[in-house]
Amino acid sequence: MTDFRQRYSFLASPTWIGWFAVCILFMVVCYFLGQWQWDRRDAALDEIGTIQANYDQDPISYSEARDIFASADEDDEWKSVELVGEYLAQDHLFARNRANSGQVGYEQVVPFREASTGDVVIISRGWLAPGSEDGSLPASEP
Incomplete structure (x- = not known):
């Protein structure tokens, strides 16, 4: 028995106790951190469920959804809204330095005039790759 105590007595040294405490910490x-990741996953699954539920719904008209644009609830997020009208293409803008798949480019935004109310809504028409060496112009202007 004393041989056992002598052999493993180093485990009671301050160094070993300190390392044990570090391991426990x-x-x-x-x-x-695992709980935090699990909570993030649950939040992501809730968001995906909301998107999927609203994706299959029929779009509502802009006149019904007009107030959503001013002050939206969480339930209103990802609702499909149908706009009828025309793009004001001559007033389009390019937002510079927008990343997409590790490449910097432009986001094209175009005003849209809704026919029934006359309201103007800004629509993102998507990302455009740069077309020049210095990135000062997009590759195309759709």
């Missing part, structure tokens, strides 16, 4: 930190 690391274990606790890993547990809480």
Whole structure:
């Protein structure tokens, strides 16, 4: 029995106790980081469920959804809204330095005049790759 105590007595040294405490602390930190990741996953799944539920719904008219643009609730997020009118293409703008798949380009935004109300809504028409060496112009202007 004394041979056993002598052989493992180094485990009671301050260095070994300190490293054991560090390992326990690391274990606790890993547990809480795992819970944090799990909560992020749950939030992402809730968001995906909201998108999928609203994706299959019939779009509502702009006149019904007009107030949503001013002050939206969480339930209104990802609702499809149908706009009828015309693009004001001559007033389009390019937002510079917008990233897409690791490349910097432009986001094209175009005003849209709704026919029934006359309201103007800004529509993002999508990302455009740069067309010049210095990136000062988009590759195309659709």
